[in-house]
Amino acid sequence: MSLRHSILGLLARQPSTGYELARKFDHSLRTAWHASHSQIYPELARLEDAGMVEVVERGARGSKTYAITDDGRAELRRWLVESDPDRSQRNESALRLFLGQLLPDEDRRRVFERDLAYLEAEQDHLRELQSKLEPGEPFAAQVDLGLRTQEVLLAWLREQVEAAG
Amino acid sequence: MSLRHSILGLLARQPSTGYELARKFDHSLRTAWHASHSQIYPELARLEDAGMVEVVERGARGSKTYAITDDGRAELRRWLVESDPDRSQRNESALRLFLGQLLPDEDRRRVFERDLAYLEAEQDHLRELQSKLEPGEPFAAQVDLGLRTQEVLLAWLREQVEAAG
DNA sequence: AAATGACCTGTCAAAGTCGATATGTCAAGG
DNA sequence: CCTTGACATATCGACTTTGACAGGTCATTT
Numbered sequence: 307m308s309l310r311h312s313i314l315g316l317l318a319r320q321p322s323t324g325y326e327l328a329r330k331f332d333h334s335l336r337t338a339w340h341a342s343h344s345q346i347y348p349e350l351a352r353l354e355d356a357g358m359v360e361v362v363e364r365g366a367r368g369s370k371t372y373a374i375t376d377d378g379r380a381e382l383r384r385w386l387v388e389s390d391p392d393r394s395q396r397n398e399s400a401l402r403l404f405l406g407q408l409l410p411d412e413d414r415r416r417v418f419e420r421d422l423a424y425l426e427a428e429q430d431h432l433r434e435l436q437s438k439l440e441p442g443e444p445f446a447a448q449v450d451l452g453l454r455t456q457e458v459l460l461a462w463l464r465e466q467v468e469a470a471g
Numbered sequence: 472m473s474l475r476h477s478i479l480g481l482l483a484r485q486p487s488t489g490y491e492l493a494r495k496f497d498h499s500l501r502t503a504w505h506a507s508h509s510q511i512y513p514e515l516a517r518l519e520d521a522g523m524v525e526v527v528e529r530g531a532r533g534s535k536t537y538a539i540t541d542d543g544r545a546e547l548r549r550w551l552v553e554s555d556p557d558r559s560q561r562n563e564s565a566l567r568l569f570l571g572q573l574l575p576d577e578d579r580r581r582v583f584e585r586d587l588a589y590l591e592a593e594q595d596h597l598r599e600l601q602s603k604l605e606p607g608e609p610f611a612a613q614v615d616l617g618l619r620t621q622e623v624l625l626a627w628l629r630e631q632v633e634a635a636g
Numbered sequence: 637a638a639a640t641g642a643c644c645t646g647t648c649a650a651a652g653t654c655g656a657t658a659t660g661t662c663a664a665g666g
Numbered sequence: 667c668c669t670t671g672a673c674a675t676a677t678c679g680a681c682t683t684t685g686a687c688a689g690g691t692c693a694t695t696t
Contacts, residue, residue: 401477
């Protein structure tokens with residue numbers, strides 16, 4: 307149940323409302339996990355029942371800011387350290403890269419060029435994020451990993467497009 | 472609905488039984504998509520109803536070998552070329568890499584060392600696969616991409632372990 | 637002859653996810 | 667004053683995925 311742990315992880319960094327969590331899934335966590343608000347709100351309620359998060363502030367428009375509790379932190383640590391990762395993947399972009407090889411050159415070039423355009427925009431986005439990082443920010447390493455991975459993929463895609471010329 | 476297209480993709484490479492498809496999801500397609508036999512058999516039946524695959528052979532133990540039809544090939548091409556990729560990710564390993572930064576050094580080192588061991592085994596596996604590739608094998612590029620990506624991840628993990636030393 | 641293990645197909649209930657629908661607040665600009 | 671758009675929470679039906687259950691075949695080894 308990674309939804310639960312991704313929420314705990316986000317709250318461990320920063321107390322947030324459900325709405326803010328939804329945006330974080332679309333931004334900072336985008337390359338690792340996705341969840342929409344229709345999953346987030348019920349899960350926050352379950353986490354509160356389980357004593358792993360608590361409402362620490364009620365603001366405008368009925369907003370509730372949740373923070374992780376000690377129990378929540380313990381569960382997050384337990385999951386990260388003691389449970390075995392599920393390594394099975396389900397990644398549509400990777401599937402398309404794999405199956406792209408079945409297409410005739412012309413189609414493959416079009417498909418991979420589209421990916422290239424998307425990834426180049428992603429790269430700009432990540433670079434901008436990197437340039438805004440405060441010194442000592444612990445997630446700098448993750449941004450760096452993202453950029454290195456993108457670099458490899460971009461080089462590969464350029465080779466593929468070239469070869470399908 | 473990527474399950475459907477991943478099956479069509481596998482059958483486009485090689486006619487197979489449901490059982491064989493299940494193994495291919497665990498091996499060649501492992502880094503892109505996963506499906507278990509309880510999803511595969513019903514989906515094969517639906518694909519047959521839709522005329523996208525057909526039974527081309529009945530073998531021992533009630534096995535049925537399916538092959539992709541022209542309609543199936545057309546649908547696969549349409550999906551790859553004309554539909555927009557769903558770029559949202561749900562990758563537990565990546566989530567753990569991201570959240571690992573929340574752990575104290577000692578825990579983080581243990582977690583990342585476990586990943587390192589797993590990935591080194593994976594690398595061996597991929598290298599072996601690469602060495603067995605026949606010349607002209609169209610999926611050589613995908614194996615190469617996998618190896619390059621692994622290289623980046625391994626280097627990053629080694630740095631992280633070092634830093635948490 | 638029997639046991640083991642790989643091969644092979646299938647179903648089902650439970651859990652997880654998506655997309656639509658609903659409801660409302662608040663700030664800024666026209 | 668009214669509209670627009672971001673903020674904010676919540677539910678629900680449809681669909682997808684998982685893990686357990688179920689049944690059976692065939693070849694090899696003991």
